[in-house]
Amino acid sequence: MQAARTGEDRTEIPGILHLDMDAFFASIEVRDDPALQGRRVVVGGAGARGVVAAASYPARERGIRSAMPMSTARRLAPDLVIVPPRIDHYRRVSAQVMELLHTVVAEVEQISVDEAFLDVRGAQRLFGPPEQVAALLRQRIREELGLPSSVGGSVSRAVAKIASAQAKPDGLLIVPAQRTAAFLAPLPVGVISGVGPRAQAGLEKLGVRTIGQLRELPLSTLARVLGPRAPKIARIADGTDRTGLGRRVRDRSLGTERTWDEDLTDPAEVRRRLTVMADDVARDLRRRGLIARGTVLKLRSPDGTTITRSVTLEQPTASGERLREHVVALWERERASMPRVRLAGVRATHLERHAGGLAQSELTGRSAGWHELEAAMDQAVERFGRSSLARGSTVTPADPPASGHGSQRSAERPKLD
Structure with a gap:
């Protein structure tokens, strides 16, 4: 009986973390040039048709976002500092981040240059519960690499990613299993990966704007809007999804x-x-x-x-x-x-x-x-x-x-x- 209870408890540990580097490209440029600290910095092409690849948080306060035309960014912030991209450098720093993660956690799934999922349940004995592991990772990234990061944690990778977005910038949010549905309920449906603008428009026609409202829809109704993704999204919405790390193909x-x-x-x-x-x-x-x-x-x-x-x-x-x-x-x-x-x-x-x-x-x-x-x-x-x-x-x-x-x-x- 004790073994069964331990197994049950283990699955309910919010041990799936999503670590996301904050404004990664821009943060690297600010770190490398302290004179940029506190300024509105964007990384991107300065030409007439350049676009913003990354924006520092002071720049975001003016409404500047990634993929925005640089001409628009300049209008929003006349004091904007534009830094040309150094893609190879960012990749080297990314490799340093991932190497650091592997020194603490065995199961790491990198999904882009600046983010990764981690299963930290096996790291508890050495480093403590997920909150402590996440705090340790953020502290080491800050102290050893001089960069900010945000971490979300849950029993589900989908919810962990939502939690990390809610924690930004430079924050930490762990969602206990029993609080998952309540955490998600007031959030807009668009925070769920796979619910894009077209799906959001279809749900809005049904009066559904929040995840809590989505949870009340019959699965048959949800399927008419979301198609084959409906069961998966329904499980995320009601807090029963338990999807962990995926297959380890490095090139996603x-x-x-x-x-x-x-x-x-x-x-x-x-x-x-x-x-x-x-x-x-x-x-x-x-x-x-x-x-x-x-x-x-x-x-x-x-x-x-x-x-x-x-x-x-x-x-x-x-x-x-x-x-x-x-x-x-x-x-x-x-x-x-x-x-x-x-x-x-x-x-x-x-x-x-x-x-x-x-x-x-x-x-x-x-x-x-x-x-x-x-x-x-x-x-x-x-x-x-x-x-x-x-x-x-x-x-x-x-x-x-x-x-x-x-x-x-x-x-x-x-x-x-």
Whole structure:
């Protein structure tokens, strides 16, 4: 009986932590240059079409946010300090953060350059309950790396992530299992990952704005708005979700994006650019031995309006042709609402290690032909270089130049989160 009770108690320890570095890029720049302390600092491109990659909290007090056009940020804060990105430096600091986490906690799942989930239940004997482990991690990051961080904790990774957002900036919030539903009830439904603007609009039509209101909906009604995600989101809302760390694929997503100095208005040109990006992402998937179960298209218009659309694939793939088909289809659905494209991005998501072998649907007919062709193209690119081979449909005399630091990086190779 005692063993059973211990096992039960252990599962109810809020031992899933989400650690998120606060304003990571901007905080590194402020740390490295003390003269920036207390000033409104943003990291990003200073050009006419630059965007904010990260903003310090003094800058956020003026309403400045990531992905905002730099021209807008300047209007909001005339005293703004713009620092060019140092991506390689940020990655090195990220590696230092993750290495520090591993010195305390064995089970760490990094999900981006500045955040990670941790299962700290096994660290109790050495370091105490989750609150103490979280406090220790934040203290060490502050003392050893000079950076602020926020931590949320729960019995569920989804709720831990919500808690860390509520704790920001530079805070700590652990939600006990029995308080999960009460903690979530007053929060807007949009704080749940997977409940995007479209889902929020559908729920609002039903009079649902908070998680507490969502919890009162019958599952059948919720499914009409959220589709197959409904059961999972219902469990999060009522506090019964117990999802911990996921499969340890370090590269959670992989993609590329480009910003052009001249807006794209020709549909054929948009298709061509999306095809090139899909091929680049797929080639990098194959090179890394990964397959994707989803793909995301990002589009931005000249006025800064940004839309993101995604699709889950029936079978995982590393084929550029399959990614292209889905990405172009997503764009076709949004084409009328965005006739001018300044930025486009293609991302492969829900990555898995390729265990060898493909689904039957990818081994027959047209798909099989593409797999053989892409394998041959990979060999040619490996031997003769990336510019040696391309689809005929993507060849033009010259591409308009890309602008911005992120665009240049993406043009060289797909980037990872």
